[in-house]
Amino acid sequence: MTDDAFNVGQSEWYHPTDEIIQNAHIPDYEALYQEAMQDVEAFWGQRAEVLDWFQKWDKVLDTSEAPFYKWFVGAKTNIAHNAIDRHTKTWRRNKLALIWEGEPGDKRTFSYHALWREVNKFANVLKSMGVRKGDRVTIYMGRIPELLMAMVACAKIGAVHSVVYGGFSEQALADRIADAQSRVIVTCDGSWLRGNIVNLKQVVDEAVHRSPVVESVIVVKRTGQDIHMEPGRDYWFHDLMNLPIASPYCETEVMDAEDPLFILYTSGTTGKPKGVLHTHGGYQLYTSTTLEWVFDLKDDDRWWCAADPGWITGHSYIVYGPLILGATSFMYEGAPTHPYPDRWWKMVEEYALTVLYTAPTAIRGLMRFGDAWPSRRDLSSLRLLGSVGEPINPEAWRWYHKVIGKERCPIMDTWWQTETGGFIITPMPSVSLKPGSATRPFPGLEVDVVDEEGNSCAPGVDGYLVIKKPWPSMLRTVYGDPDRYVDQYWSKYAKQGWYFAGDSARKDEDGYIWVIGRVDDVIKVSGYRLGTAEVESGLVSHPAVAEAAVIGVPDEVKGSVIYAYCILVTGFEGNDALVDTLKAHVRHEVGPIAIPAKIEFVDKLPKTRSGKIMRRVLKARAMGLPEGDLSTLES
Ligand code: WT7
Numbered sequence: 001m002t003d004d005a006f007n008v009g010q011s012e013w014y015h016p017t018d019e020i021i022q023n024a025h026i027p028d029y030e031a032l033y034q035e036a037m038q039d040v041e042a043f044w045g046q047r048a049e050v051l052d053w054f055q056k057w058d059k060v061l062d063t064s065e066a067p068f069y070k071w072f073v074g075a076k077t078n079i080a081h082n083a084i085d086r087h088t089k090t091w092r093r094n095k096l097a098l099i100w101e102g103e104p105g106d107k108r109t110f111s112y113h114a115l116w117r118e119v120n121k122f123a124n125v126l127k128s129m130g131v132r133k134g135d136r137v138t139i140y141m142g143r144i145p146e147l148l149m150a151m152v153a154c155a156k157i158g159a160v161h162s163v164v165y166g167g168f169s170e171q172a173l174a175d176r177i178a179d180a181q182s183r184v185i186v187t188c189d190g191s192w193l194r195g196n197i198v199n200l201k202q203v204v205d206e207a208v209h210r211s212p213v214v215e216s217v218i219v220v221k222r223t224g225q226d227i228h229m230e231p232g233r234d235y236w237f238h239d240l241m242n243l244p245i246a247s248p249y250c251e252t253e254v255m256d257a258e259d260p261l262f263i264l265y266t267s268g269t270t271g272k273p274k275g276v277l278h279t280h281g282g283y284q285l286y287t288s289t290t291l292e293w294v295f296d297l298k299d300d301d302r303w304w305c306a307a308d309p310g311w312i313t314g315h316s317y318i319v320y321g322p323l324i325l326g327a328t329s330f331m332y333e334g335a336p337t338h339p340y341p342d343r344w345w346k347m348v349e350e351y352a353l354t355v356l357y358t359a360p361t362a363i364r365g366l367m368r369f370g371d372a373w374p375s376r377r378d379l380s381s382l383r384l385l386g387s388v389g390e391p392i393n394p395e396a397w398r399w400y401h402k403v404i405g406k407e408r409c410p411i412m413d414t415w416w417q418t419e420t421g422g423f424i425i426t427p428m429p430s431v432s433l434k435p436g437s438a439t440r441p442f443p444g445l446e447v448d449v450v451d452e453e454g455n456s457c458a459p460g461v462d463g464y465l466v467i468k469k470p471w472p473s474m475l476r477t478v479y480g481d482p483d484r485y486v487d488q489y490w491s492k493y494a495k496q497g498w499y500f501a502g503d504s505a506r507k508d509e510d511g512y513i514w515v516i517g518r519v520d521d522v523i524k525v526s527g528y529r530l531g532t533a534e535v536e537s538g539l540v541s542h543p544a545v546a547e548a549a550v551i552g553v554p555d556e557v558k559g560s561v562i563y564a565y566c567i568l569v570t571g572f573e574g575n576d577a578l579v580d581t582l583k584a585h586v587r588h589e590v591g592p593i594a595i596p597a598k599i600e601f602v603d604k605l606p607k608t609r610s611g612k613i614m615r616r617v618l619k620a621r622a623m624g625l626p627e628g629d630l631s632t633l634e635s
Contacts, residue, residue, distance in 0.1 A: 012435055023429075026443075042060075051077070094113065101351075120247070122150060128245045134259075136183075140200060142166050142193075146237065151315070160260045160262055171538065174206075178210075188222040189219055189223050191222055216235065263276065285473070286422045288320070290426070305317040306332065307359070313388055317357065345404075356404070382404070397435035415515050418475075419475040425439065425445075437514045444469075459509045542585045548566045549615065553622050561597035562594070
């Protein structure tokens with residue numbers, strides 16, 4: 001967020017129409033917020049009644065081992081039961097759960113009944129591969145229906161899924177497999193992107209080579225290209241699904257509300273990615289409640305969350321949230337501009353999609369192609385829009401509102417994180433909007449902007465974003481590293497017991513929150529979260545690089561791009577050919593999303609006397625700004 005956005009946006013109101021308010025699940029946000037705050041536990045306990053539980057809880061929230069909070073203590077449940085099993089007992093068995101379109105234009109649809117059968121079959125396949133309750137399964141796939149099935153199948157048998165986004169490559173995947181100790185990997189032969197095939201299986205082969213723990217690889221045939229299949233290790237998904245073992249009946253494992261559901265790796269300050277752990281009980285409640293109230297989902301909606309299931313947005317709002325609500329979701333495999341820049345708008349028209357939820361970077365990218373592409377399509381089915389991943393600049397907000405939403409569709413700008421599991425600061429359709437602000441906290445959540453000491457900042461003053469009360473879908477720990485959990489999120493405001501989000505923000509006179517961005521070494525490239533450390537270790541794993549420092553620099557479309565500064569090993573020459581080699585190396589090791597926009601060779605990096613790289617100095621230099629206080633710089 002820029003100062004300009006704040007100054008202009010603060011008084012730029014967009015009020016919902018009476019019709020929107022009357023049709024909303026929550027017509028009066030303020031009243032509900034006040035009600036929830038009177039007794040947050042009672043609020044969540046009451047709402048949890050809309051879900052099925054095999055056994056009810058003894059206590060909604062247990063704070064005795066804070067910050068290791070426990071929700072719905074003593075309850076027995078399984079998110080897969082609420083997501084699919086229960087719908088097959090109602091009229092929704094015939095409702096479409098998923099409409100899918102591949103990039104080449106192929107289409108598939110699944111009713112809740114059909115999806116339930118596929119999930120059961122695959123759950124039995126996983127069992128036959130020796131996967132048991134508590135075992136981890138790594139999933140590395142393109143955006144195809146089998147990805148969603150594999151996730152829910154894991155949940156059904158009590159296995160813990162770890163989905164790795166297909167835009168990561170070899171070393172990133174190998175690290176995540178090793179950390180989770182997954183013996184089984186589910187992948188596909190490839191996936192379509194911009195008319196090309198992404199060779200996912202090849203990345204798996206190389207990553208598995210580096211992670212000896214893997215015993216079996218299950219491969220979905222998507223592209224049909226020739227790939228290597230390792231005898232005794234690799235199996236075709238379709239072969240397994242045709243075996244008698246793949247029966248369409250599979251008992252749903254009875255889980256404790258606090259049993260792990262998934263690990264999702266995300267970047268933080270320095271070091272290796274953190275395995276954020278979420279559990280069955282609180283997560284199912286929070287994702288379904290937030291989706292229902294914020295996007296006002298009803299049975300006749302066609303919901304499109306255009307994210308990738310490999311990120312938290314997809315976990316919560318492509319897979320679990322919509323399925324629990326019994327909603328119809330749309331999913332698309334490929335690039336928004338393939339083969340033409342109207343691909344998205346064409347699909348909105350063709351499938352009569354009613355809600356679109358995407359990231360500012362996608363909006364800005366599509367905006368560049370002008371108004372003619374969306375204007376030639378019938379977008380009248382849309383009634384709500386959403387944004388997530390980074391602050392949305394008011395220009396992009398206004399374009400989205402006018403050209404896509406025809407000034408009819410409110411925009412839900414949702415602030416949240418992998419760690420929070422669901423929306424935290426977000427409007428609802430009945431809330432008045434200001435472009436660039438995620439508005440107010442979700443009912444039951446207490447959020448503030450505070451200074452170093454924890455005092456609330458006055459309106460207009462920058463501070464740190466904190467969450468002052470636990471919420472049901474909060475991360476439970478960092479997988480295998482509870483100290484890191486405490487240290488990263490709970491140590492900064494340990495005295496107060498607040499969750500530190502790692503973002504800076506500002507409130508305005510109306511109590512609206514304006515998120516500015518990360519205060520740690522996390523860079524948001526096209527909304528994707530990357531750690532400077534991951535990109536740096538990718539660079540230094542090349543023999544030519546002795547030391548590397550990377551920073552995020554503002555970019556009009558991507559939000560930020562990566563600039564890298566490398567000190568070379570003696571004997572290597574820093575020329576254009578080496579720049580290309582290093583970019584290819586980062587693509588291969590970390591993934592295409594981590595490729596630096598610029599690589600510069602330097603003799604020295606600005607460091608503190610204790611040897612810490614001063615990224616702020618590099619950033620100021622890159623942006624041509626004053627370098628600020630250099631007194632702590634190593635001489
Ligand atoms: C970081 C979390 C939550 C799903 C996708 C991102 C930034 C996220 C917004 C927003 C301003 C936002 C924050 C946050 N962020 N949404 N609406 N406005 N900033 O999840 O990859 O864990 O990243 O994304 O900086 O800390 P994530």
